[in-house]
Amino acid sequence: xxxxxxxxxxxxxxxxxxxxxxxxxxxxxxxxxxxxxxxxxxxxxxxxxxxxxxxxxxxxxxxxxxxxxxxxxxxxxxxxxxxxxxxxxxxxxxxxxxxxxxxxxxxxxxxxxxxxxxxxxxxxxxxxxxxxxxxxxxxxxxxxxxxxxxxxxxxxxxxxxxxxxxxxxxxxxxxxxxxxxxxxxxxxxxxxxxxxxxxxxxxxxxxxxxxxxxxxxxxxxxxxxxxxxxxxxxxxxxxxxxxxxxxxxxxxxxxxxxxxxxxxxxxxxxxxxxxxxxxxxxxxxxxxxxxxxxxxxxxxxxxxxxxxxxxxxxxxxxxxxxxxxxxxxxxxxxxxxxxxxxxxxxxxxxxxxxxxxxxxxxxxxxxxxxxxxxxxxxxxxxxxxxxxxxxxxxxxxxxxxxxxxxxxxxxxxxxxxxxxxxxxxxxxxxxxxxxxxxxxxxxxxxxxxxxxxxxxx
Amino acid sequence: xxxxxxxxxxxxxxxxxxxxxxxxxxxxxxxxxxxxxxxxxxxxxxxxxxxxxxxxxxxxxxxxxxxxxxxxxxxxxxxxxxxxxx
Numbered sequence: 001x002x003x004x005x006x007x008x009x010x011x012x013x014x015x016x017x018x019x020x021x022x023x024x025x026x027x028x029x030x031x032x033x034x035x036x037x038x039x040x041x042x043x044x045x046x047x048x049x050x051x052x053x054x055x056x057x058x059x060x061x062x063x064x065x066x067x068x069x070x071x072x073x074x075x076x077x078x079x080x081x082x083x084x085x086x087x088x089x090x091x092x093x094x095x096x097x098x099x100x101x102x103x104x105x106x107x108x109x110x111x112x113x114x115x116x117x118x119x120x121x122x123x124x125x126x127x128x129x130x131x132x133x134x135x136x137x138x139x140x141x142x143x144x145x146x147x148x149x150x151x152x153x154x155x156x157x158x159x160x161x162x163x164x165x166x167x168x169x170x171x172x173x174x175x176x177x178x179x180x181x182x183x184x185x186x187x188x189x190x191x192x193x194x195x196x197x198x199x200x201x202x203x204x205x206x207x208x209x210x211x212x213x214x215x216x217x218x219x220x221x222x223x224x225x226x227x228x229x230x231x232x233x234x235x236x237x238x239x240x241x242x243x244x245x246x247x248x249x250x251x252x253x254x255x256x257x258x259x260x261x262x263x264x265x266x267x268x269x270x271x272x273x274x275x276x277x278x279x280x281x282x283x284x285x286x287x288x289x290x291x292x293x294x295x296x297x298x299x300x301x302x303x304x305x306x307x308x309x310x311x312x313x314x315x316x317x318x319x320x321x322x323x324x325x326x327x328x329x330x331x332x333x334x335x336x337x338x339x340x341x342x343x344x345x346x347x348x349x350x351x352x353x354x355x356x357x358x359x360x361x362x363x364x365x366x367x368x369x370x371x372x373x374x375x376x377x378x379x380x381x382x383x384x385x386x387x388x389x390x391x392x393x394x395x396x397x398x399x400x401x402x403x404x405x406x407x408x409x410x411x412x413x414x415x416x417x418x419x420x421x422x423x424x425x426x427x428x429x430x431x432x433x434x435x436x437x438x439x440x441x442x443x444x445x446x447x448x449x450x451x452x453x454x455x456x457x
Numbered sequence: 458x459x460x461x462x463x464x465x466x467x468x469x470x471x472x473x474x475x476x477x478x479x480x481x482x483x484x485x486x487x488x489x490x491x492x493x494x495x496x497x498x499x500x501x502x503x504x505x506x507x508x509x510x511x512x513x514x515x516x517x518x519x520x521x522x523x524x525x526x527x528x529x530x531x532x533x534x535x536x537x538x539x540x541x542x543x
Contacts, residue, residue, distance in 0.1 A: 067477070068509055178508070
């Protein structure tokens with residue numbers, strides 16, 4: 001019996017440069033990015049070394065059919081995943097029908113729900129909900145007490161005004177949300193998709209920081225190839241924003257973020273000599289519909305690309321730094337190639353992890369050259385989006401699949417003085433891309449890579 | 458806006474939220490109906506309903522107040538009272 005193959009049949013995207021796959025891909029090819037100064041209000045709470053980020057556009061959840069109740073009971077990390085999943089399902093040519101009006105849940109028509117799964121990644125889950133409810137818990141009563149005291153004390157006008165400034169900074173939501181536990185738990189990201197689209201096979205959330213999205217798609221690929229399921233929603237989602245900038249501060253204080261912010265539009269420079277760290281993104285998500293290849297073909301699904309290999313390794317070295325020799329990255333690349341039954345020379349394009357940090361980029365470029373030589377095309381989607389952490393691997397897998405479909409890919413933006421002689425993408429012209437690799441490395445030491453190939457005509 | 462007009466508006470907005478949260482098809486909801494029994498609301502639905510009402514009226518209803526709401530009319534009267542006191 002021939003081995004089961006795996007097709008990508010649908011993609012859904014919410015990103016800083018597009019809230020649909022079509023808009024996202026068009027903006028990728030035009031090398032658009034969305035760099036802005038960090039919100040002024042964050043500076044009330046701390047000083048920051050980095051001063052720019054890559055925010056998401058405003059998202060009209062109602063336009064995706066999400067109700068007020070869903071918006072109140074669900075963290076944005078899961079809301080955006082629901083939006084992208086719906087787009088991916090529709091783009092895969094699958095129909096949905098309303099199953100439960102009160103719960104606003106749907107059923108995907110024509111699938112065996114017990115043989116479908118959800119495999120999603122997130123670095124931090126519903127961290128916004130955690131932060132804002134914890135702020136309420138800590139601040140609400142002391143704030144009321146201080147307000148009361150302010151009224152009772154004989155304060156000068158100046159003192160009263162200074163106290164008002166402090167009180168205003170003790171900002172918190174109006175009520176402690178009764179649904180906070182189900183909003184903040186990381187597994188909400190995959191659970192909500194299983195509930196929303198009535199999928200009852202394996203439902204798993206992978207939390208491997210920056211590799212989460214790649215791992216999730218890889219595990220979905222394995223589940224379909226092994227026969228465990230026939231169809232999967234897979235990808236990653238991240239939403240890293242809170243009103244006081246504490247999440248940004250965590251990355252900023254660790255000196256991981258882009259430092260040279262004088263010209264915000266060129267500050268984010270993966271693989272450039274002048275790179276100074278990664279551009280923090282507010283978040284994003286990509287959801288891919290993966291299906292067993294022959295089944296997808298039988299139902300005339302649009303086959304965007306084929307996933308043909310996957311591998312993971314672990315550095316066992318440091319929580320926050322990749323091992324400079326890149327031995328486990330190289331082993332991962334070779335394992336992924338072997339899994340896809342390809343040789344290094346078969347790979348035409350690599351969507352690199354490419355964060356823009358000193359150590360990542362030089363290590364990654366060195367290992368790519370060691371394994372693939374200098375002729376393979378290389379770009380970094382993070383040069384456009386910044387770093388969306390747990391969503392990045394999924395967004396990059398989406399770019400890789402779209403590059404295979406359209407036989408072109410986006411430039412490595414702001415690359416003026418490359419750190420190596422690799423064939424970095426400098427113009428978005430036509431390319432011949434038959435096979436590609438998309439890879440991610442994560443805090444903790446997780447390495448993961450997907451091999452994707454061009455769909456047969 | 459007169460008190461009477463404001464009262465009618467509050468009632469309409471409360472009914473809109475009740476229909477939205479409970480996905481009720483009917484156009485008429487008995488204001489004296491028991492929330493828990495007649496509208497088949499469980500405790501999770503009840504919490505959801507009050508969250509949606511808070512969102513609608515941009516106000517918070519203290520947890521200790523929730524016990525008193527047995528009917529839709531109780532809710533309408535409570536919110537009218539809050540608006541008048543504000």
